[in-house]
Amino acid sequence: MTADTATDVFEEHRPVLLGVAYRMLGRLADAEDVVQDAWLRWSAADRAAVREPRGYLVRVTTRLAIDRLRQIRTRGETYVGPWLPEPYATDFADTVPDTAERAVLADSVSLAVLVVLESLSPLERAVFVLREAFGYPYAEIAAMLDRGEAAVRQLAGRARRHVDERRPRYDVDxxxxxxxxxxxxxxxxxxxxxxxxxxxxxxxxxxxxxxxxxxxxxxxxxxxxxxxxxxxxxxxxxxxxxxxxxxxxxxxxxxxxxxxxxxxxxxxxxxxxxxxxxxxxxxxxxxxxxxxx
Structure with a gap:
């Protein structure tokens, strides 16, 4: 894979990577930093050995986002007043024609849901985002996170119950x-x-x-x-x-x-x-x- 081809492949998947990182972090600047770090990993990787670039890039991005979340929480930064996610420009109507899929994506990036996701552990948040927003099978999520599938199912169930109990129910019309x-x-x-x-x-x-x-x-x-x-x-x-x-x-x-x-x-x-x-x-x-x- 040439350098130009590697760049094209990465740019093709950049929107998905940014979507994963933003849902994980709730901060656009941090998400963009994570995607940039993923690009550095991709550019230095043995790309000939990568059979599925999208899966590889999502795995790298997810792990980098988990590390970034842990760093943020370790620093124990205090925030003055209520916290809301950084506004994120979306246009699902143009990029996702299917109404049901568009509704799922819109809900997963809503301010109300992202505030609830802040209270999940980094691993729970990763599993929830990959499963609920992007529909990855449990087996693939387990491989991305180096966890057993049973453990991932437990994380997913716990995260889903937590979100369902705390997020308000609003119309999405x-x-x-x-x-x-x-x-x-x-x-x-x-x-x-x-x-x-x-x-x-x-x-x-x-x-x-x-x-x-x-x-x-x-x-x-x-x-x-x-x-x-x-x-x-x-x-x-x-x-x-x-x-x-x-x-x-x-x-x-x-x-x-x-x-x-x-x-x-x-x-x-x-x-x-x-x-x-x-x-x-x-x-x-x-x-x-x-x-x-």
């Missing part, structure tokens, strides 16, 4: 989410408290991630009254000069708020029964850099 996102932005930007209250579920939650580097609630807000009043107050303080752009992030519609041409924040909503059940706001500037383009 993108048209409804987009409509409510547009109405939410109109009401919030206009300081329309009554308009917001008509959209928010009584027990709605607002999770703001600033990392202590921007203004956002340091605790999760709960109830329509608290969330609505916070949003109206924030709109009044921000003043003019903000614009909004709708795009797809983490498998669903989201709003990128721009101050001039600089990303200020990202809003995403979870929806059920025609009401907004959760509002996610990401304001940590470190997590918005990839959206600057």
């Amino acid at each position: 993108p048209a409804q989410r987009r409509d409510l996102t547009e109405r939410f932005l109109t009401a919030a930007a206009g300081g329309d408290l009554q308009g917001l209250m008509s959209l928010l579920a009584p027990d709605v939650r607002l999770v703001g991630d600033s990392g202590g580097k921007a203004q956002a609630p340091l605790r999760v807000l709960e109830s329509a009254d608290k969330v609505g009043r916070f949003l109206v107050g924030a709109a009044r303080k921000s003043g003019a000069g903000l614009s909004f752009r709708l795009l797809e992030l983490n498998g669903g519609p989201a709003a990128l708020v721009l101050s001039g041409d600089k990303p200020d924040s990202v809003f995403q909503l979870d929806v059920a029964d025609g009401r907004i059940q959760a509002v996610y706001i990401i304001r940590n500037p470190d997590k918005l850099r990839a959206l600057a383009a």
Whole structure:
């Protein structure tokens, strides 16, 4: 395999590798670093002995991501306020035509699920991602992780139960989410408290991630009254000069708020029964850099 061919093969599988690494880490910069390390391993490997490049590359990427997760947890870094994953631009409608498969991929990369995955062990997270998001057979996952198939099945069952118990159940209809996102932005930007209250579920939650580097609630807000009043107050303080752009992030519609041409924040909503059940706001500037383009 020539150098050019090796590059072509790697680039063909890069989207899958980045998808695995991002779901494992919840941090785009770390995921890109892991994929770059996988490229270095691939470029130095005896590629003539590799019968299945995709499987080899996913195995290398998964192991590197597990190592990165363990390093992050060993450092014991503290985070100011609630933590949310770094926004990840997705466009499954263009790349995955099958509705059922697209729904699975979108769910596996949603903010709500990735927050739950943070509480899994690195091995549990790897097994869950490979099995639930990418559909790998248990035998292949066992080979990738150098574990017995029975052990992998146990890890998968434990991880699935953990996720099912903790992740909220929300509608995934993108048209409804987009409509409510547009109405939410109109009401919030206009300081329309009554308009917001008509959209928010009584027990709605607002999770703001600033990392202590921007203004956002340091605790999760709960109830329509608290969330609505916070949003109206924030709109009044921000003043003019903000614009909004709708795009797809983490498998669903989201709003990128721009101050001039600089990303200020990202809003995403979870929806059920025609009401907004959760509002996610990401304001940590470190997590918005990839959206600057």
